[in-house]
Amino acid sequence: MTYQLHYWPTIQGRGEFVRLALEAAGADYVDVAREPSGKGGGGAALGRLLRDSGNPRAAFAPPFLVDGDIVVGQTAAILLYLGPRLGLAGIGETDGLWTHQLQLTIADAVAEAHDTHHPISTNAYYEDQREAAKARAKDFCDARIPKFLDWFERVLTLNPSGDLHLVGDSLTYADLSLFQLVAGLRYAFPKAAARALANAPAVAKLHANIARRQRVHDYLQSPRRIPFNEEGIFRHYPELDC
Amino acid sequence: MTYQLHYWPTIQGRGEFVRLALEAAGADYVDVAREPSGKGGGGAALGRLLRDSGNPRAAFAPPFLVDGDIVVGQTAAILLYLGPRLGLAGIGETDGLWTHQLQLTIADAVAEAHDTHHPISTNAYYEDQREAAKARAKDFCDARIPKFLDWFERVLTLNPSGDLHLVGDSLTYADLSLFQLVAGLRYAFPKAAARALANAPAVAKLHANIARRQRVHDYLQSPRRIPFNEEGIFRHYPELDC
Numbered sequence: 001m002t003y004q005l006h007y008w009p010t011i012q013g014r015g016e017f018v019r020l021a022l023e024a025a026g027a028d029y030v031d032v033a034r035e036p037s038g039k040g041g042g043g044a045a046l047g048r049l050l051r052d053s054g055n056p057r058a059a060f061a062p063p064f065l066v067d068g069d070i071v072v073g074q075t076a077a078i079l080l081y082l083g084p085r086l087g088l089a090g091i092g093e094t095d096g097l098w099t100h101q102l103q104l105t106i107a108d109a110v111a112e113a114h115d116t117h118h119p120i121s122t123n124a125y126y127e128d129q130r131e132a133a134k135a136r137a138k139d140f141c142d143a144r145i146p147k148f149l150d151w152f153e154r155v156l157t158l159n160p161s162g163d164l165h166l167v168g169d170s171l172t173y174a175d176l177s178l179f180q181l182v183a184g185l186r187y188a189f190p191k192a193a194a195r196a197l198a199n200a201p202a203v204a205k206l207h208a209n210i211a212r213r214q215r216v217h218d219y220l221q222s223p224r225r226i227p228f229n230e231e232g233i234f235r236h237y238p239e240l241d242c
Numbered sequence: 243m244t245y246q247l248h249y250w251p252t253i254q255g256r257g258e259f260v261r262l263a264l265e266a267a268g269a270d271y272v273d274v275a276r277e278p279s280g281k282g283g284g285g286a287a288l289g290r291l292l293r294d295s296g297n298p299r300a301a302f303a304p305p306f307l308v309d310g311d312i313v314v315g316q317t318a319a320i321l322l323y324l325g326p327r328l329g330l331a332g333i334g335e336t337d338g339l340w341t342h343q344l345q346l347t348i349a350d351a352v353a354e355a356h357d358t359h360h361p362i363s364t365n366a367y368y369e370d371q372r373e374a375a376k377a378r379a380k381d382f383c384d385a386r387i388p389k390f391l392d393w394f395e396r397v398l399t400l401n402p403s404g405d406l407h408l409v410g411d412s413l414t415y416a417d418l419s420l421f422q423l424v425a426g427l428r429y430a431f432p433k434a435a436a437r438a439l440a441n442a443p444a445v446a447k448l449h450a451n452i453a454r455r456q457r458v459h460d461y462l463q464s465p466r467r468i469p470f471n472e473e474g475i476f477r478h479y480p481e482l483d484c
Contacts, residue, residue, distance in 0.1 A: 053400070056397070056400035056401060056402060057340055057397070058396075059343070060347045060350075060390075060393050070336060070339075072339055072340075072343060073343050074342075074343045074346040074347060076318070076346055077339060077342050077343045077346055080322075080339070080342065081339055094312060097312075097314055097319060097322070097323055098299055098314075100316075100319050100322065101301070101314060101315050101316045101319040104316040104318055104319055105302045105316060108302075108353075111350075111353060115357065115361075119357075119361045119362065119374065119378065120361065120374065120377045120378050120381060121377070121378065121381035121385070122381075123381060123385055124381075129377075132361065132362065132374045132377070135362045135363070135371075135374070136361065136362050136363065139362060139363035139364075139365060139366075143363070143365055148302075151302050154300075155298070155299070158295070158298035159298060160298060
């Protein structure tokens with residue numbers, strides 16, 4: 001069965017956490033909105049699907065995943081669904097739950113990263129909320145990035161199976177998502193991320209190890225990996241880094 | 243087995259979504275931080291638990307739940323764990339996943355409600371970010387409350403089993419959480435919530451129905467229900483309602 005991922009076609013955004021899990025597992029999937037419009041691609045087609053009155057369980061927002069009769073939205077719920085199917089959720093209920101808890105904490109960090117450039121409204125331009133953005137980004141760089149990365153460092157160093165993975169001794173979607181969080185922070189806030197990562201060496205090592213995995217490496221080199229840009233969640237505005 | 247809920251003892255906050263599920267199911271639980279300090283109660287004891295180096299899976303932040311050997315943090319992950327055990331997650335994997343997806347969307351709305359009074363930093367006082375708060379709250383009232391409630395209205399009215407529940411024809415933790423979201427919005431933003439709820443009659447009806455359920459009603463009348471206050475997530479600052 002081919003998974004269908006539906007997400008905005010020009011950004012990494014939240015869809016990237018799903019893309020990484022599918023790619024790292026070598027799963028068969030189509031990134032639907034990036035197909036030609038004749039094959040259902042494009043942002044307009046994506047928008048129509050969200051408003052499809054024939055689907056009583058249409059998601060609030062992209063991404064959403066279609067797997068046969070199953071349609072699931074919300075990044076963390078998609079990964080909860082895919083995790084056991086792709087072998088990326090640890091072993092048993094306890095590890096599966098812990099993997100999900102880690103993912104939800106990553107999602108909190110991602111939402112805060114987004115709000116550094118849109119602290120007032122997602123319906124207004126960055127340029128129209130730049131002063132508030134500077135203040136929010138200062139707090140994010142000074143307090144929140146270190147707090148999040150310190151916690152993940154603690155999880156890695158206290159893992160009884162070693163500090164190479166967040167959960168046990170094998171790859172989970174939480175590892176992949178932490179890789180993406182670090183990649184995003186390094187892109188958007190190179191100075192603040194470098195400072196925080198100097199105090200979180202196991203997190204930095206995990207990022208490097210994930211990037212070296214064959215399938216992830218191949219994906220990152222391919223045109224399927226959309227470059228970071230200033231339409232996505234992680235945006236590099238030099239005035240917000242500190 | 244008695245569940246142990248660990249959460250700040252003086253606010254509803256995110257812990258309230260867990261309290262409501264436990265109460266509505268008539269589960270046996272202890273709200274640990276509200277116990278006397280001799281029994282492990284108080285905010286200081288809660289803080290120590292978070293930093294307990296003997297627990298390699300300590301949560302990033304409260305709430306967290308202890309059930310024997312299981313310790314789980316992140317509100318939505320706690321509900322994912324409790325849902326099937328309390329009979330509050332629908333039937334089968336598909337409904338369980340949909341219930342969780344709804345919960346994650348409620349969590350997004352809750353995080354945005356929080357950020358209306360703290361758009362710049364959770365480490366600074368509201369009074370020191372009031373101007374940004376006014377701007378963020380205006381967008382939340384004008385655009386986001388209606389967008390979220392419209393979506394839940396759509397989910398209810400398109401539910402093939404009728405508009406009394408979000409998932410199928412029985413109570414889930416998503417119903418309880420939507421009740422709490424509506425209660426919080428009405429407390430914090432009475433004018434904006436009334437306006438949005440006038441266009442979401444099924445959501446308003448669900449809120450009223452949940453409040454009338456015997457166990458929920460008894461809980462809401464009891465001293466176990468902490469009143470809304472200006473330390474929690476939903477705060478009534480008249481200047482932020484519009």
